[in-house]
Amino acid sequence: MNILVSPLAVSAPVGSTTILLTPDMRFLELEQVGAEIWELLSAGALVDEIAHELTARYEVSFEVATDDVSRFIGYLAEEGVVTVSG
Amino acid sequence: MRPNFYLGVGAQKSGTTWLHAYLSQFPNFDFGLMKDYHVWDALYVPDCRSFRITDAEQLVWTDSSGRVNPSTAAFLRYNMQRQAGAYEHYFCTLAKDGVDSTGDLTPDYACLDASVLGQVRSSLEGVGFDVRVVFVMRDPVQRCLSAARMYKRLGWASGSDADVLQSYYRTRTFSTRTDYAATLTTIDEVFAPDEVHCAIYEELFTPSGLEGLSEFCGVENNEDWLATRVNAATVTEAIPERLRAQVADHYADVYAFCQERFPQTHSLWLA
Numbered sequence: 001m002n003i004l005v006s007p008l009a010v011s012a013p014v015g016s017t018t019i020l021l022t023p024d025m026r027f028l029e030l031e032q033v034g035a036e037i038w039e040l041l042s043a044g045a046l047v048d049e050i051a052h053e054l055t056a057r058y059e060v061s062f063e064v065a066t067d068d069v070s071r072f073i074g075y076l077a078e079e080g081v082v083t084v085s086g
Numbered sequence: 087m088r089p090n091f092y093l094g095v096g097a098q099k100s101g102t103t104w105l106h107a108y109l110s111q112f113p114n115f116d117f118g119l120m121k122d123y124h125v126w127d128a129l130y131v132p133d134c135r136s137f138r139i140t141d142a143e144q145l146v147w148t149d150s151s152g153r154v155n156p157s158t159a160a161f162l163r164y165n166m167q168r169q170a171g172a173y174e175h176y177f178c179t180l181a182k183d184g185v186d187s188t189g190d191l192t193p194d195y196a197c198l199d200a201s202v203l204g205q206v207r208s209s210l211e212g213v214g215f216d217v218r219v220v221f222v223m224r225d226p227v228q229r230c231l232s233a234a235r236m237y238k239r240l241g242w243a244s245g246s247d248a249d250v251l252q253s254y255y256r257t258r259t260f261s262t263r264t265d266y267a268a269t270l271t272t273i274d275e276v277f278a279p280d281e282v283h284c285a286i287y288e289e290l291f292t293p294s295g296l297e298g299l300s301e302f303c304g305v306e307n308n309e310d311w312l313a314t315r316v317n318a319a320t321v322t323e324a325i326p327e328r329l330r331a332q333v334a335d336h337y338a339d340v341y342a343f344c345q346e347r348f349p350q351t352h353s354l355w356l357a
Contacts, residue, residue, distance in 0.1 A: 010172070
């Protein structure tokens with residue numbers, strides 16, 4: 001799976017949350033885990049690398065973490081933040 | 087046909103807000119969220135570092151109820167300043183659905199050097215734009231006076247108009263933005279004459295001035311706009327003749343350069 005992050009997507013901490021600006025200039029408020037996934041994803045990490053990282057940070061199995069990451073990426077794809085191919 | 091990108095390079099206090107409003111009325115123009123994006127000046131002009139977004143506090147605004155909200159414009163500028171390609175990509179997203187012209191009218195781009203201006207041009211051409219430049223020049227004394235009044239309005243300076251003008255007209259900030267010779271020399275290094283429209287502020291609101299601008303930008307001439315002023319201040323204070331002469335003397339080289347290249351400034355400026 002190839003994941004291309006839009007150059008127009010940008011995030012920053014605002015107060016206690018992370019705000020992500022989408023390419024169509026809307027804001028998404030990311031929960032903590034979402035923000036962590038986004039940070040890894042935008043740094044170029046692959047799905048299984050992100051899932052591994054989540055298993056190290058949280059009490060969660062690799063399979064569940066992979067599902068969560070994939071679902072979050074699907075959400076970002078719907079928002080135009082990433083393009084998924086392959 | 088390739089879309090057009092209009093790069094406004096000033097001068098500050100020379101009608102660029104009006105220019106933005108004038109061109110924005112045409113359905114084939116879309117400048118996006120802002121008039122001046124402050125990307126290249128923030129990155130490459132030392133005087134303009136204050137436009138760099140380096141702190142999360144610059145990304146938000148507080149509404150009347152005290153709620154903190156993210157600012158779309160600030161996030162966009164932040165991204166353009168830090169992520170290669172974001173600037174060009176954003177303008178590409180505007181050029182669709184009948185929009186064939188966009189741009190960035192940041193007056194402080196007058197201070198860019200030729201290598202940066204060339205880089206801006208190349209990166210925009212790389213994503214498919216034809217890049218064209220608009221540069222509006224105003225009588226240097228009047229430009230400095232208008233800038234001084236802006237400083238007062240923004241709370242950056244206090245005192246009479248004459249006091250503020252006296253304090254600032256020789257500063258680097260005022261001088262670089264009034265040095266039309268330097269800006270024109272830079273533009274000439276990077277763009278061919280037919281890619282540049284140089285206008286004189288004092289002619290901008292005349293039928294021939296508007297016609298020249300409209301023709302260059304490929305829009306129908308709308309003379310209804312001749313009487314429209316945008317961002318115009320009401321002037322009540324007179325400036326002493328001696329100070330006026332001092333400022334004119336300081337910018338004597340700019341007057342001389344412009345009179346040679348734009349002979350009409352001989353009668354239009356210092357009138």
